[in-house]
Amino acid sequence: MTNENQSLVQKSVPLYPAKTKMQVTIIFFVVLGIYAFSMFWTQKEMVNGFGGALGNMYVVIEKFFPPNLSILPAIWNAMMQTIQMAIIATTVAAILTVPLAVLSAQNITTFKPLYVLTRTFLNLLRTIPDLVLAVIFVGLFGVGVFPGILALTIFSLGILAKLISETIESVDMNPLEAMRASGGNVFQVIWYALVPQVLPQFTSLVLYVFEINIRASVVLGLVGAGGIGLVLNQQLKFYNYPNAMTVILVIFAVVLIIEYISNKIREALI
Amino acid sequence: MIEFKDVGLVYPNGTEGLKNINVKINEGEFVVIVGLSGAGKSTFIRSINRLVTPTSGSLLVDGEDILNYHSGNLRKLRTKVGMIFQNYNLVKRSNVFKNVLAGRLGHTGTLRSILNLYSKEDKSLAYESLNRVNIAEKLYNRADELSGGQQQRVSIARVLTQKPKYILADEPVASLDPPTSHQVMTYLKKINKEDKITTIVNLHFIDMAMEYADRIIGMRAGEVVFDGPASEVTEKTFEEIYGRSIREDDLRGGADES
Ligand SMILES: Nc1ncnc2c1ncn2[C@@H]1O[C@H](COP(=O)(O)OP(=O)(O)OP(=O)(O)O)[C@@H](O)[C@H]1O
Numbered sequence: 001m002t003n004e005n006q007s008l009v010q011k012s013v014p015l016y017p018a019k020t021k022m023q024v025t026i027i028f029f030v031v032l033g034i035y036a037f038s039m040f041w042t043q044k045e046m047v048n049g050f051g052g053a054l055g056n057m058y059v060v061i062e063k064f065f066p067p068n069l070s071i072l073p074a075i076w077n078a079m080m081q082t083i084q085m086a087i088i089a090t091t092v093a094a095i096l097t098v099p100l101a102v103l104s105a106q107n108i109t110t111f112k113p114l115y116v117l118t119r120t121f122l123n124l125l126r127t128i129p130d131l132v133l134a135v136i137f138v139g140l141f142g143v144g145v146f147p148g149i150l151a152l153t154i155f156s157l158g159i160l161a162k163l164i165s166e167t168i169e170s171v172d173m174n175p176l177e178a179m180r181a182s183g184g185n186v187f188q189v190i191w192y193a194l195v196p197q198v199l200p201q202f203t204s205l206v207l208y209v210f211e212i213n214i215r216a217s218v219v220l221g222l223v224g225a226g227g228i229g230l231v232l233n234q235q236l237k238f239y240n241y242p243n244a245m246t247v248i249l250v251i252f253a254v255v256l257i258i259e260y261i262s263n264k265i266r267e268a269l270i
Numbered sequence: 271m272i273e274f275k276d277v278g279l280v281y282p283n284g285t286e287g288l289k290n291i292n293v294k295i296n297e298g299e300f301v302v303i304v305g306l307s308g309a310g311k312s313t314f315i316r317s318i319n320r321l322v323t324p325t326s327g328s329l330l331v332d333g334e335d336i337l338n339y340h341s342g343n344l345r346k347l348r349t350k351v352g353m354i355f356q357n358y359n360l361v362k363r364s365n366v367f368k369n370v371l372a373g374r375l376g377h378t379g380t381l382r383s384i385l386n387l388y389s390k391e392d393k394s395l396a397y398e399s400l401n402r403v404n405i406a407e408k409l410y411n412r413a414d415e416l417s418g419g420q421q422q423r424v425s426i427a428r429v430l431t432q433k434p435k436y437i438l439a440d441e442p443v444a445s446l447d448p449p450t451s452h453q454v455m456t457y458l459k460k461i462n463k464e465d466k467i468t469t470i471v472n473l474h475f476i477d478m479a480m481e482y483a484d485r486i487i488g489m490r491a492g493e494v495v496f497d498g499p500a501s502e503v504t505e506k507t508f509e510e511i512y513g514r515s516i517r518e519d520d521l522r523g524g525a526d527e528s
């Protein structure tokens with residue numbers, strides 16, 4: 001035994017066991033292979049694609065410019081509608097997320113079946129793309145803002161609950177134990193020891209999801225879920241490109257401004 | 271009074287944390303538990319407020335067996351047993367006052383505590399507790415702005431605010447330097463004498479155990495291997511408890527510096 005140890009030391013012991021090394025090497029080459037293969041195939045088409053695109057570029061630019069700025073007042077309402085959709089959806093999701101995130105955090109929900117159930121539910125929720133949700137709800141409730149809000153709420157609930165439950169799982173458990181030891185019940189322990197620890201992250205994530213929702217609600221509008229996306233869709237359908245260009249510019253400006261503001265708030269929080 | 275009767279504890283992975291413990295702790299005593307790492311000191315102390323649950327025997331607190339307690343009376347038990355931890359276990363992002371008021375949780379209804387509706391008496395009790403450990407001037411500081419010794423004093427204030435009958439302290443000075451360690455132990459001892467709160471402290475420094483304890487309980491491998499008044503304890507006793515000779519790092523030292 002001692003002999004073996006000595007010879008190991010002399011051979012300079014590797015940091016990882018040989019088996020791990022082997023596995024990592026194999027995985028590395030497999031991934032590399034997949035990259036090379038997919039690059040080969042996409043390039044075949046991309047070469048033609050790029051050539052065509054450059055030619056089209058000029059035509060497109062000519063059609064879209066100059067933007068028709070006179071419709072600005074008319075589309076302002078639709079833009080506000082989009083922002084409102086995002087605000088309502090984010091708020092509702094932020095509220096619903098709290099119980100779901102707590103129930104799907106392994107360190108708080110020690111009753112395993114409950115935890116597994118919530119986890120599975122959230123995973124299922126996240127597998128549905130936002131566009132599919134919008135198409136379904138527009139089918140159910142007709143064209144308008146309401147199906148858009150529903151789709152956004154469910155979409156952001158999936159992301160938020162997942163991210164926040166992970167934040168909860170990484171908190172310092174010591175204060176929670178202290179609260180339990182001083183006779184606090186579940187709600188008191190959560191409110192006094194857990195909430196202060198996750199609140200900054202929570203706010204930051206909610207703002208982040210709000211940004212995503214602004215952009216997503218534009219896309220959802222394209223399939224009839226209200227807001228500025230709906231207007232954009234109509235203008236494109238009537239080949240009214242200068243109008244469409246104004247809509248695009250407004251969206252661009254609003255997204256930038258909102259991202260800027262929420263970035264500033266998030267920086268201040270952390 | 272706390273009474274262990276043939277108490278045993280087997281962890282789910284099969285480790286025997288406690289073996290056949292028979293100990294009676296009287297009102298007002300200041301008991302120090304000593305033993306090597308893994309001897310079962312934490313397991314012993316955490317059984318008393320049921321942070322862990324012994325698997326055999328019975329454990330009486332004020333004459334009632336706490337081993338079959340469930341949520342309701344478990345809360346009541348924990349309200350009268352305060353606990354101090356090695357890592358202070360404060361909510362770092364909350365201020366000192368809020369941390370100390372948390373000592374009232376067991377006495378306060380859920381809604382009242384969530385809305386911060388503490389009675390005037392509770393608030394003045396919290397303030398007074400901070401005063402007793404000389405840290406009232408940090409009232410509105412965030413807990414993570416304090417030094418280790420200050421944080422431990424805040425956690426003592428939290429326990430005082432709880433108005434417990436018993437105080438458990440699991441290695442309260444293990445993360446502190448020698449002078450601060452003595453300061454914290456002095457506060458614990460003072461509270462024990464003035465308020466007649468029965469106090470049980472885990473320590474692994476033998477000089478501190480001898481200096482502050484009324485009574486010393488020695489543990490090894492989940493068993494009580496010594497139990498007697500601190501005045502009867504010598505270095506020889508510790509060598510028997512530890513099963514080896516005493517070393518430099520078994521001593522905290524620095525008693526005269528503080
Ligand atoms: N949650 C747990 N699950 C399984 N085994 C545990 C658990 N907690 C403690 N043990 C084991 O029980 C034994 C006693 O542990 P305990 O923490 O009570 O010792 P201790 O005397 O407090 O040691 P230390 O001085 O290191 O804190 C050890 O062998 C430990 O590994």
Ligand SMILES: [Mg+2]
Pocket residue numbers: 311312313440441
């Ligand atoms: Mg311990």
